[in-house]
Amino acid sequence: MNAKKGFTVIELMVVGAFATLLLVIFFIQKANIDAMRRDEDRKTAINAMFYALEEYYHPKNGYYPESISEENLPVIDPQLFTDPLGVNMGVEGSSYSYEAANCNNKGECKEFTLRAILEKEDNYVKKNRN
Numbered sequence: 001m002n003a004k005k006g007f008t009v010i011e012l013m014v015v016g017a018f019a020t021l022l023l024v025i026f027f028i029q030k031a032n033i034d035a036m037r038r039d040e041d042r043k044t045a046i047n048a049m050f051y052a053l054e055e056y057y058h059p060k061n062g063y064y065p066e067s068i069s070e071e072n073l074p075v076i077d078p079q080l081f082t083d084p085l086g087v088n089m090g091v092e093g094s095s096y097s098y099e100a101a102n103c104n105n106k107g108e109c110k111e112f113t114l115r116a117i118l119e120k121e122d123n124y125v126k127k128n129r130n
Contacts, residue, residue, distance in 0.1 A: 032120070035119040035120050036119075036120055038084040038085075038119060039118040039119055039120050039121060039124075041084045042083060042084060042095055042096070042116040042117075042118060042124065043116065043118075043124050044080075045080040045081075045083070045096065045116070046096065046114050046115075046116045046124055046126055047126070048076045048077070048080050049068060049073065049076065049080065049098070049114055050114055050126040052073045052075050052076045053065075053068070053073070053112065053114075053128070054128065054129060054130065056073070056075045057072070057073065058128075058130055061108075062108075063108035063109055063110065064100060064108075064109040064110070064111070064112045064128060065100065065107065065108075065109065066100045066103050066107035066108075066109055067090065067098060067100065068081075068089070068098050069081065069089075069090075081096070083095040083096050083116075095116055095117040095118075096114075096115070096116055097113075097114070097115045098112060098113075098114055098115075099112065099113045099115070100112050101113070110128075111127070111128050112127070112128050113125060113126070113127050113128075114126045114127075
């Protein structure tokens with residue numbers, strides 16, 4: 001009886017299907033982990049802006065600005081005004097927003113809301129505490 005060495009076509013197809021399944025699972029999980037990392041980056045940026053407004057801007061000036069930027073919040077890294085997808089705050093499509101409220105005609109506001117649109121969770125919102 002001749003014993004042939006090697007794999008059958010069926011065995012190769014099963015191994016190929018299994019490898020494909022593992023690759024699909026890997027890339028789906030990688031996409032989820034990347035989205036969660038971007039969400040954490042967004043939360044970090046919003047928290048930095050929030051604490052800069054509460055601990056630096058408001059005590060120094062007695063009010064909140066009508067809009068925020070690198071110029072009026074110099075205490076934080078300017079790169080934090082750009083979301084993880086590369087869109088600057090205040091530009092259409094940015095996942096960050098700043099909304100001032102109860103402002104006078106000088107642009108001095110009593111309230112604000114910072115918001116980040118997240119991919120894997122509900123929006124992340126921080127409101128003034130003063």
